[in-house]
Amino acid sequence: MMKDKTILWVIVPCYNEEKVLPITAPLFREKIKSLVDNGKISDDSRILFVNDGSRDDTWNIICELSRQDGHFIGIEQSRNRGHQNAVLAGLMEAIEKADITISIDCDGQDDINAMDEMIDRYYEGCDIVYGVRSNRDTDTWFKRTTAQSFYRFMNYMGVEVVYNHADYRLVSTKVLREFSNYREVNLFLRGMFPLVGFKSTSVYYKRYDRVAGESHYPLRKMLALAFDGITSLSIKPITMITEIGIAVSLFGFVLLVWAIIRAYQGDTVAGWASLTCIVCFLGGIQLISLGIIGQYVGKTYLETKHRPRYIISNRTWESEDEIR
Numbered sequence: 001m002m003k004d005k006t007i008l009w010v011i012v013p014c015y016n017e018e019k020v021l022p023i024t025a026p027l028f029r030e031k032i033k034s035l036v037d038n039g040k041i042s043d044d045s046r047i048l049f050v051n052d053g054s055r056d057d058t059w060n061i062i063c064e065l066s067r068q069d070g071h072f073i074g075i076e077q078s079r080n081r082g083h084q085n086a087v088l089a090g091l092m093e094a095i096e097k098a099d100i101t102i103s104i105d106c107d108g109q110d111d112i113n114a115m116d117e118m119i120d121r122y123y124e125g126c127d128i129v130y131g132v133r134s135n136r137d138t139d140t141w142f143k144r145t146t147a148q149s150f151y152r153f154m155n156y157m158g159v160e161v162v163y164n165h166a167d168y169r170l171v172s173t174k175v176l177r178e179f180s181n182y183r184e185v186n187l188f189l190r191g192m193f194p195l196v197g198f199k200s201t202s203v204y205y206k207r208y209d210r211v212a213g214e215s216h217y218p219l220r221k222m223l224a225l226a227f228d229g230i231t232s233l234s235i236k237p238i239t240m241i242t243e244i245g246i247a248v249s250l251f252g253f254v255l256l257v258w259a260i261i262r263a264y265q266g267d268t269v270a271g272w273a274s275l276t277c278i279v280c281f282l283g284g285i286q287l288i289s290l291g292i293i294g295q296y297v298g299k300t301y302l303e304t305k306h307r308p309r310y311i312i313s314n315r316t317w318e319s320e321d322e323i324r
């Protein structure tokens with residue numbers, strides 16, 4: 001691999017970050033410089049800010065940065081669409097121009113020094129490198145607990161996510177090209193990249209405090225993201241309805257046997273046994289039926305995403321002529 005030719009684009013989503021950008025932008029720039037000096041990336045590498053419809057001075061700051069130094073570039077979303085869409089917009093912008101991308105928050109929480117290791121892993125053959133938090137000391141107890149339950153719950157609900165990985169991630173444009181065939185509009189990037197496949201690994205880093213400003217991810221938004229992730233990537237909730245239905249029916253059946261026995265013993269009010277049986281049985285059957293209908297709805301839902309049915313990562317030949 002031609003080491004010095006690798007073009008890196010750092011994708012940085014920004015929403016109302018006027019306090020943060022003046023502090024972190026020079027840090028990103030220094031990182032690029034040191035990576036270039038170490039011969040890891042090309043000097044044609046760029047830091048792409050994606051302004052996510054900020055209402056403050058963020059866009060002006062980005063424009064000013066790009067005037068001062070050609071390594072800074074920026075795009076703006078027409079309105080606030082959320083972090084996931086901002087990252088996607090940046091990644092898609094990089095597809096034709098970069099060799100590798102690293103998405104990272106602009107608030108200094110993700111340690112930029114992990115980039116060196118991420119790029120090393122890329123040279124070792126990994127096309128996706130997940131940045132994983134090794135600590136959460138700086139998060140409050142509440143944020144830490146809710147965030148960690150978030151990953152557990154996601155996995156339980158059938159969404160494959162890398163534990164403690166947010167959206168700090170190196171992705172090669174080879175993977176991005178395949179990823180661009182995932183045309184769904186409900187985005188949960190950290191759950192979608194594992195679906196694409198390719199060789200991947202994790203790099204561990206320390207998570208710091210925000211350098212300035214406030215988090216835009218309160219519990220409410222985090223729950224919304226989790227709900228989005230589950231309903232976009234998994235039909236496990238529907239399967240759970242079917243399972244509950246089966247459990248209720250079984251319970252109904254046991255109750256039925258018991259009701260019949262009690263009726264034969266003759267110490268019940270007339271009609272009680274038959275009524276109990278009907279109620280339990282019907283309840284169970286209704287839930288099972290709902291679950292079965294749900295399975296079809298779920299399958300239809302997954303079909304509407306038109307995801308690629310297979311992705312080829314390697315071939316033994318380079319050009320078509322070789323195999324003719």
Ligand code: UDP
Pocket residue numbers: 012013014015016017052080081082083086104105106107109214215216217
């Ligand atoms: N962000 C964005 N659009 C939004 C909310 C956040 O682009 O609607 C960006 C934000 O500028 C930051 C990153 O997403 O670079 C992570 O947001 P934040 O730091 O507020 O979340 P936290 O780190 O607290 O989870």
Ligand code: MG
Pocket residue numbers: 105107109210215
């Ligand atoms: Mg943050």
